[in-house]
Amino acid sequence: MKIDWIAKLRHLLQVIAFCLAIAAIHYAFRPHKAYEVALFYSLSIGLLSWFLIDFGRHFFPSSEETGWPAGLAGVALPAVGNVLGFLGGTSITNAWFGFASWYRYDAVELRVTAGVTVLSALAITYFFYTRGKSAWLQAKVSEVRSQASEAQLKLLETQLEPHMLFNTLANLRVLIGTDPARAQDMLDRMIAYLRATLTASRSTEHPLANEFDRLRDYLELMAVRMGPRLAYTLELPDGLREAPVPPLLLQPLVENAIRHGLEPKVEGGHILVSARCTGRDGRTPGTQRLVIEVTDTGVGLPPVLPPAGPGQSFGLAQARERLATLYGADGTIDLIATSTGGTSARAVFPLKLPSQP
Known part of the structure; x- marks a missing residue:
């Protein structure tokens, strides 16, 4: 299993940026809660979900177009990864701050937290999916352009050689008589x-x-x-x-x-x-x-x-x-x-x- 660590680092930084934005949104819905608590929840859930999905996808056959698992695995992996990331990240944050278990939360508060998490997970998954497909399309475009350039060069060369041959034969015709x-x-x-x-x-x-x-x-x-x-x-x-x-x-x-x-x-x-x-x-x-x-x-x-x-x-x-x-x-x-x-x-x-x- 070959892993592009530069790409992983880039994905990590992008996920952290998403988590910071999600924490700000979450805090806007619950301003009575401390921002650092929302930030810790967001980073714990987001980074754990990213780790499970981005590393887990290497254990499944991936589509050439997107680098994403093909078939049912492509749907199940982000779904399971986000659920486990939510449960695990919430538990880690609760343990860190000494909060009660997540299932003892107020129903409204739990729905808000779960809703923001689901929407964020869908947005992040779609972002990485489209980025992978876009990178594949750009690579294919570059490949086609390269093939077109090579074909054009071959055409130009095949045009030049008969041109040279024509001129040489014309000169040879003159010399034959003289x-x-x-x-x-x-x-x-x-x-x-x-x-x-x-x-x-x-x-x-x-x-x-x-x-x-x-x-x-x-x-x-x-x-x-x-x-x-x-x-x-x-x-x-x-x-x-x-x-x-x-x-x-x-x-x-x-x-x-x-x-x-x-x-x-x-x-x-x-x-x-x-x-x-x-x-x-x-x-x-x-x-x-x-x-x-x-x-x-x-x-x-x-x-x-x-x-x-x-x-x-x-x-x-x-x-x-x-x-x-x-x-x-x-x-x-x-x-x-x-x-x-x-x-x-x-x-x-x-x-x-x-x-x-």
Whole structure:
């Protein structure tokens, strides 16, 4: 029998708060009695009833939705627990203060005491029942949202891979007619790249080192077509190699840099992919952030960015949407004009290394 002691402590404090309120109500009905007597009665009855019910429920099969015993036990347990709590708590208080037994009380006084106790017991039982069901519903909502986010990420990834394949095949078609030898080399590299892609884990995240390895294969594939017009550098600090990132996050950024930055430039250019960690910021207190930049020396940003669509900013839009799905407003991708005339695509999102809790 596994008991959540933090939850028990929270329930205890809530019951004490209820008992204080009940004592005040009881005193309002019987102002001629000392408040401390009403308080002692309330605490004795309430705490004993809570102990019997909250610990007793672990001896019965419980409903997954509420954590409350299912069937007849769910009705009998609070009823028996409250009756025993009333009798036991009353006896304890009588013994403490030296009062006569409860059955010697005035009939009116006994009815008032019993009535307040019954109403209070019903209110407290209903409170804990609804709290348990509400917590279960919130957990189910979180689970559904997580599954929906994962499904959306899978959909985005399946959209990106055909997009990359389409562009590569289009480039391969051009090379077949102009440079068959380079087309053969490109085809071999594409086969190796697709084999690695298909055998990779289909999780929503993988180590940043895997992302850089995959990106290196893609850049080598593009270098076959562009030749000396494409040069690249990958900078990944050792401390960030295991940082979890969404698969295929960097490839659309590099593809965008090649298509809109380097290809329109006659002499081509250089692409630098780097990763670094920033300190804590004000947006998410206590959270470090991973910054990944793809910087090119191409023609720079146009006055008006092309709309998302086939052959345009599709990959960039998908990468932004994937970060938004995983991190909300904490995941961003910005395009920045560099001082040398090229463009930098900067992805920023919370960093959580495997060693962190």
